[in-house]
Amino acid sequence: MRPWAKRVVLFGIDGAGTFFEQADTPNMDRIFRHGAVCRRVLTEIPTISAECWGSMLHGVDCQRHGLTNWLTGQRHFPGDSLFPSVFRVIREHRPEAVLASFCDWDNVNYGIIEENLGVHKVHARDCDLVQPAIEFIHTHDFTLMYFQFDSVDHEGHAHGYGSPEHLMAITRNDAYIGRIVESMEKCGLMEDTLILVEADHGGTPPDSLGQGAHGGDSDMEKYVCFFAAGGGVRHTELQDMLVRDTAPVMLYALGIPQPASWNSRVPAGLFPDHMKDLPRPEGLLPPVPAPCPKPEKGLFMKQMADLQPLMYLSFESMDSLPPHARQTGKLYLTEGIRGRGMRFDDGSLSLDFPLKGGSFSLTAWVRPDAAEGGVPLMSLHAPGCPSSVLDVTVTGEEHLMLTVRTSGNVSLSMDTWLPPQWKKTWMFLALSFDTQDDVAGLSLNFEPFLRQRTDGRQLFPECADFRLFLGMDGTEDPGRRLPGTMDDVCLYRGVLDQQDIARLKAYYTE
């Protein structure tokens, strides 16, 4: 691969969608006069920042990178992920490369771009990023510089996307871009620099309250503009581009091959030596744990006794259900992860158990087969304190969500995207609630726990008795049942930690 550019600059304009076309952008008009443009780049759906920026920087769809706005505020992107960001790929090819990220929305620096890569990360309001960026350009021979400007999205939310305020913000961002590019021109860098401008998503026009939103799949939300100039790109209009194709474009310009795991590609016609319209590669899928299918011989309760299992459902036979289990509809015993499991298509279970307050944890193997519009996996209620409710749901196609409501309000919500092959495979879910410190933990497929504080709002304050719903939520609506199978549901007294999870993993996979 020949490199077309020595360096790449990507200006990401949050919430600008395709509204560049309506805004006054004299600087961009000048910079991209002889460049390439795509006026209908399809972004990720849902049209939410973490999903879209995640795809733009990691070259895969959101089900693969798994990022949500919540998740990007909780943990650093795993440095060993199958889906590296463009920063990590460049770092692995060029250990000495200078990489920088100037972000207004700090979640990008915290949770989307990996830690420990030596990326120069700056966080400030977009107007305050311009001067530090110019100084950086004067003092560093950089390879990749990324910007995330957030004020356009703020104006879109406040006044509607396409409103005069929103368009004015794009014009202000255009001026920032102009100043930064001008400083590169002064340094004589333009000869071998690829300049990109792109939005993560758009948004809706002013509603009855004069405000805008995004997240949906309307044209104004899901299409964005992409501009490219320098670095050998042709003067052309691209037709078929996804937001996740941006990452391959950056690597291609630098002469670095893209990872085999990415399911994105350089749009045909953008570079002179890449004219053929090749299909997007299928990429790779994230690994799922491979459970070892052994018969259940009552070993779980023996081996895990010190984890204080309070209630263990092996689903080996209908007789093995606790006597207080209440069944509605029809339940089927079928192949499980260990011995048999239980199918919940036509029925559900509710079980009462005493906990007498204190911390608790729950683990379960789940294999949901379809999730149109959102299906409940399980729900935990305390009949003595009806104001607290915990729900685990699969919303949309491949989106797992844990919510806790106290007094009718959502006091905690944790969510992530699931690997695309999850419909046909089992996933191991572990929840943990520390009622002393009011911290909730969620772990998927034996990954480290993600933990979140509930900001002083107590989960199930002083509740003695609990009711666990499996395959449905507390509404017991037969129309909202889980089309799928569960196995080895276990409730524990106390908080599970990472060591406990490692033991459970060993039990199931060795």
Ligand SMILES: [Zn+2]
């Ligand atoms: Zn956004």
